[in-house]
Amino acid sequence: MRKFARLLKGNVVCGLALVYQFVLKVTTGAKLIYLPPYSPDFNPIEQAFHSVKAWLRRHEAEAVLPEARPWLIQQATMSVTAEDAEGWILNSGYSFMQE
Secondary structure, X not given: OHHHHHHHHHXXXXXXXXXXXXXXXXXXXXXXXXXXXXXXXXXXXXHHHHHHHHHHHHOHHHHOOHHHHXXXXXXXXXXXXXXXXXXXXXXXXXXXOOO
């Protein structure tokens, strides 16, 4: 019985998704676009982490003292500029809305 309940629940959820998609399209004219499976190429945060880790590698000699490490991590994150973030977002295939 449990297996049947799970199957039924799964079908209900799937059915609700189709109803939601239909209502969204009718009321707003929007179209749902499903994303592909996870890819770091489409995630700007991966590029940000790469930049922060590269900064930390360049300053590895300063991390000898354990108490200096939190400060170095803060400096690494502060090295990320708004221009960097915008570039990563555009590089990932996203765009900015023009108002």
